[in-house]
Amino acid sequence: MTLQLSGRMARAERTEAGDACPIERSISLIGRRSTVLLLREASYGTSRFDDFVRRTGLTESVTADQLRRLVAEGLLTKHPYREPAQRQRFEYVLTEAGHDLVPILLALGSWGEKHRPRSHRIRLVHADCGAPIHVEVRCEAGHAPPESEVAVVLEDRPAT
Known part of the structure; x- marks a missing residue:
């Protein structure tokens, strides 16, 4: 089973798609381990900041660079705060675009649990009822199509 390529995407060369590939654009933004x-x-x-460094194991310089980049790309936003007798610092919070990546992170985690298991298991559950959560592909009509029924279509955007 594979995805279906439709219309201009079905051509062997597919060169006219150019930078249209959303997977390539997304990976160029979030494809680094540190970013994820x-x-x-x-x-x-x-x-x-200090919690990001401690919880990820990244160096301070990598963390600072990546947080700056994520803010510049609109995935995080900075909010100033000040502890008593301390200098001003910033908290980093997901933007709407950042929250839109959460299902992708959950899907990566689910894939890792299935195909790269370790001694400890991490499960996704609905906090209210405890039922397992599954990440899936679903069309707007509510169907969960198999991979072979997902069509990749190149469309021109209207000029703005």
Whole structure:
């Protein structure tokens, strides 16, 4: 089973798609291990620089660079705070675009649990009822199509 390529995407060369590939654009933004770890932590509620460093194991310089980049790309936003007798610092919080990545992070985690298991298991459950959560592909009509029924279609966007 594979995805279906439709219309211009079905051509062998597919060169006219150019930078249209959303997977390539997304990976160029979030494809670094450090970026994914920081987004994971932000989705868990981590917001302070020192906590990001401690929980990811990244160096301070890598953490600072990646947090700056995630803010510039619109995935995180900075909010100032000040502890008593301390200098101003910033908390980092997911933006709407950052929250839209959470299902992708959950899907990566689910894949890792299934195909790269370790001695400890991490499960996704609905906090209210305890039922397992599954990440799946679903169309707007409510169907969960098999991979072979997902069509990739190249469309031109209207000029703005």
